[in-house]
Every structure is written in C-alpha cells, then in structure tokens.
Amino acid sequence: MTSREGPTDRSEDELLVDELAALARMAGASERIVRLVARMLRKNVHEVDLIVPLPPEETLRHVVRVLEQAGRGIEPTVAEGTADRSTVRGLVSAGIGGLNSVVVTALVSMSGETETDVRLRAAALEGLIRQRAGERTAERLAMALDQPS
Template sequence: MHESENEILVDELAAVAAVTGGSGRLAGLMAKIMRNNIHEIDLVVPMPYEGAVERVVEVQERTGRRLEPRTAEPGADERTFRFVTSGGTGGMNPVVVTVLVARGGEGDSSINLRAAAKEGLIRQRAAERTATHLAALLVE
C-alpha cells in the first residue's frame, strides 16, 4: 500500500469514529494495525485522452471527495486523480481511489484504477467492490 494511502485511511477512519460518537484517536490507532484490501483494475476505453479525463472527473465528482488538485501540465500524456469515497456496509468504510489516465492508441485511452481500504474482523472487500463499481461507471 502506498504510504499516503495508509495515512489517509487512518485519518478517515478516525474521523468517521469521531462523528459517530466513538473515540477518533482509538479508531486511528486500531486502523494502523488493520489489514489492507487493495484492488486494481486496468481498462482501455474507446475515447480520446481528453474525453477519458473528463469522464474520470465526472465519476469522481459524483462518487467522492477529491484529495488533490486537478492540475496537469498542458500536453501531458497522463494524469492522476485521487479521491475518497464510501464503501463497505452502510458506507462507513472509507476507500481511497487513485486513477491514472494515460494516452492510448488512436482514439483510445488507458485507465488504471486502484482502490484501497482497511479490513476489520469481518471482510467487506470494500476496495474490490468500489473498484468494480467505479470501473463500470467509467465505461458506461
């Protein structure tokens, strides 16, 4: 797991606990020792690079909260997006999603979708389910 993903998930789980009346500090400590659930999906979409970037932005705005600014150098061949969305039972398990959009061949683009979440005693597979759901939204 990327170190920043782990830090983000620990902070997000602590915030969820604090909002729901639990101890945010204790939840943050427990999150550090929880197992990770990571799932990656590679897609090739039949749309030009600019259209694929717009599609990722649209899906991100509908499903999550952006973590990093959407800035890219003009003429760049790839662009990365990162956001947090809800997963698991009742949407109480935060999932960090990283999407890399790259120029493909003539008229298509490649998308790498990575979802990371923490797993408690009951496996919810939040990252797998979130990645699968977002991939379906990206290609619809």
C-alpha cells in the same frame, strides 16, 4: 496543484486512517486510539486496467465525473501530470451503510488519439468482517468508466 495539500499528495494509508478517525470523532470515540488501531488493519486493494474509447482529455473529464458521482465530501483531485499521464484521486463510500471509506486512484495514460489506458486502484481498510470494499468499488467504478457518456 497549489501549496495546499490535497488527496493526491497524501498516501492511501493516511487518507484511510484520517477518514476512520473522523468517523470515530463523530461517534464520540477516542480518535487517538482509533488512529493507532487503524494503522494495524489490513487493506483490501484491487486494481483494474481498462481501455476507454475516448481521447485522453475526454477520458480525464469522464474519470473525474464518475468519481464525483460516486464520491462524497471531497472533490476528486487531478495531480499535475505529464502531457501523456495524469492521476486522479477521490474518496468513495462503500460497505454496509456506506461507512467504509475507499481511496480511489486513477492513472490516466494516453495510448492513442482515440483511446486511453486507465489503471483504477481502490483501497479500503478491512476490519474483522471482510467486506472487500476496495475490490467491489474498483469493479463498480470500472463498469461506470466503461460506459462513456
């Protein structure tokens, strides 16, 4: 990565708080108060482990493609990894009206020449009404990753 900070350099919590604050700013609410309240909200986190029947480099491209299609406003970022492991992170809209931001992190690990392990983690802030956005997003993206193109 370059010296510019990207989504893989920041914590899930920071990204989720920033997204909620941006939404508040667009609605004319106090960004400072929203940031304070957002830090107190609980997170809905869900992880899915899958084996993708593609070589590691193809799997990495497939993960980026799926996150680009599901994401909004931010390109998925691949963190510098080792030869056998890479991390991809992006933001996805979920929930009612797509107003709930979900941080999706995919850890892509080589498990063989023709298959790759992928750990998909989706995290979203939960308000008073539980939408399970992290859980639903992880399951939806896992189904998309299970369908190599």
